[in-house]
Amino acid sequence: MAAGLTIGxxxxxxxxxxHELQLVAQDDDECIRQMERLKPIFASFxxxxxxxxxxxxxxxxxxxxxxxxxxxxTDQESLLAALSEKLLALGHKHRxxxxxxxxxxxxQAIYGGQTIxxxxxxxxxxxxxxxxxxxxxxxxxxxxxxxADLQKIKGEDFAKRFGLAAWERLARxxxxxxxxxxxxxxxxxxxxxxxxxxxxxxxxxCRPMLHLMLPExxxxxxxxxxxxxxxxxxxxxxxxxxxxxxxxxxVATQSPTNSEKIWSQLxxxxxxxxxxxxxxxNISMTAQVINGQPFPTPNLGANHDERQRRWLxxxxxxxxxxxxxxxxQPGQSTLPExxxxxxxxxxxEPMDMHAAPEDNICDPEEFLHPSVMLNPAEAIDLVVPPAxxxxxxxxxxxxxxxDRAAMFGPDHHVPEWWLDLPSWRGGMRSYWWVQNxxxxxxxxxxxxxxxxxxxxxxxx
Numbered sequence: 001m002a003a004g005l006t007i008g009x010x011x012x013x014x015x016x017x018x019h020e021l022q023l024v025a026q027d028d029d030e031c032i033r034q035m036e037r038l039k040p041i042f043a044s045f046x047x048x049x050x051x052x053x054x055x056x057x058x059x060x061x062x063x064x065x066x067x068x069x070x071x072x073x074t075d076q077e078s079l080l081a082a083l084s085e086k087l088l089a090l091g092h093k094h095r096x097x098x099x100x101x102x103x104x105x106x107x108q109a110i111y112g113g114q115t116i117x118x119x120x121x122x123x124x125x126x127x128x129x130x131x132x133x134x135x136x137x138x139x140x141x142x143x144x145x146x147x148a149d150l151q152k153i154k155g156e157d158f159a160k161r162f163g164l165a166a167w168e169r170l171a172r173x174x175x176x177x178x179x180x181x182x183x184x185x186x187x188x189x190x191x192x193x194x195x196x197x198x199x200x201x202x203x204x205x206c207r208p209m210l211h212l213m214l215p216e217x218x219x220x221x222x223x224x225x226x227x228x229x230x231x232x233x234x235x236x237x238x239x240x241x242x243x244x245x246x247x248x249x250x251v252a253t254q255s256p257t258n259s260e261k262i263w264s265q266l267x268x269x270x271x272x273x274x275x276x277x278x279x280x281x282n283i284s285m286t287a288q289v290i291n292g293q294p295f296p297t298p299n300l301g302a303n304h305d306e307r308q309r310r311w312l313x314x315x316x317x318x319x320x321x322x323x324x325x326x327x328x329q330p331g332q333s334t335l336p337e338x339x340x341x342x343x344x345x346x347x348x349e350p351m352d353m354h355a356a357p358e359d360n361i362c363d364p365e366e367f368l369h370p371s372v373m374l375n376p377a378e379a380i381d382l383v384v385p386p387a388x389x390x391x392x393x394x395x396x397x398x399x400x401x402x403d404r405a406a407m408f409g410p411d412h413h414v415p416e417w418w419l420d421l422p423s424w425r426g427g428m429r430s431y432w433w434v435q436n437x438x439x440x441x442x443x444x445x446x447x448x449x450x451x452x453x454x455x456x457x458x459x460x
Contacts, residue, residue: 050182100175122148135166191287200279227256236282370459377456402436
């Protein structure tokens with residue numbers, strides 16, 4: 001830089017080098033907006049990320065959980081290098097830190113000194129721990145400057161002298177305690193259309209702009225195979241104080257539809273009710289409530305039994321309502337409770353006329369699933385403990401004792417790595433079909449929790 005100035009130089013040194021230096025305050029709101037625009041970049045590397053909107057100094061940042069995403073690249077270095085290249089291509093100067101938790105990654109990024117920082121953290125200053133002010137001041141008085149200087153202080157003594165909060169921060173930094181969970185800001189389906197206007201729109205131009213944005217949103221929903229039932233429209237208008245006022249209108253239909261004509265008419269009606277402001281600086285349209293798009297009804301031809309079944313389903317749906325007569329379609333997950341998705345039974349799967357006859361034959365080795373799924377699964381009392389990971393010989397469930405007569409399994413299930421399901425935090429489940437002496441079959445699985453083995457009935 002000119003006059004010998006460098007990035008990160010203290011202000012006093014910079015003023016000494018250049019007397020005509022002018023300081024401009026950082027626009028925090030613009031920094032946050034820039035971080036919001038980088039969400040698609042972060043989502044292309046991992047679905048588990050969150051933005052840090054409380055900055056330290058001049059830095060705003062994001063936490064990316066790349067555990068599980070590294071196999072998509074050669075190694076961690078390749079992933080970080082690819083992310084760095086994308087940010088540089090967009091003109092963003094940045095620093096990255098790799099650590100076992102959020103605290104270590106933050107300290108590496110802020111105080112590492114390089115574009116990509118990883119490895120040992122003992123050389124980092126005490127400030128990288130973000131300790132409470134009193135604890136940091138006491139450590140500096142003792143002559144502790146780097147994290148390596150804290151190795152001589154035992155954990156119990158550290159907690160007693162500097163407080164439990166400071167000890168927890170140090171333990172999380174070292175990876176001895178997990179970092180607090182963060183809510184991911186990943187959005188798999190972008191069901192929002194937003195437009196910003198440098199020159200505010202007039203009231204008469206608001207209606208044509210909404211009609212231009214609506215087809216784009218409906219096109220996204222059609223590509224995803226979903227139908228719209230509740231649409232939220234937000235209109236922002238600037239006022240004289242520099243702030244913005246917000247108008248929100250919700251447009252809903254009785255049944256889901258992606259008809260542009262219907263939604264255009266409903267938007268016009270709601271727009272007349274609220275009376276839009278004279279100037280509009282931002283418009284956003286968000287699909288709030290969507291429903292799975294029904295499958296087209298196949299040509300039944302001369303199949304008399306199928307026509308009778310369809311006629312019965314239609315009569316029941318008309319009498320009870322289409323949402324009370326349900327069928328099941330394959331879901332996009334291998335988990336038992338997510339493998340089937342309920343849809344209205346008056347719709348049927350599209351028939352593939354070009355499929356070979358052998359394509360419809362079920363695999364005899366396929367593991368069967370219960371007709372009745374319990375949600376949540378119900379724990380059982382072990383009367384005779386199991387041996388070698390097999391189901392128990394005798395158990396008690398719902399006040400009735402059962403003796404094992406037959407079994408087959410196991411069938412192992414593991415949740416998708418991008419899902420954080422509280423009910424699956426125990427790890428892999430091993431499912432068994434177990435028959436009692438009365439001939440009843442139970443779908444059971446085992447799970448380890450609190451240091452002991454627990455068995456549950458998930459269906460029958």
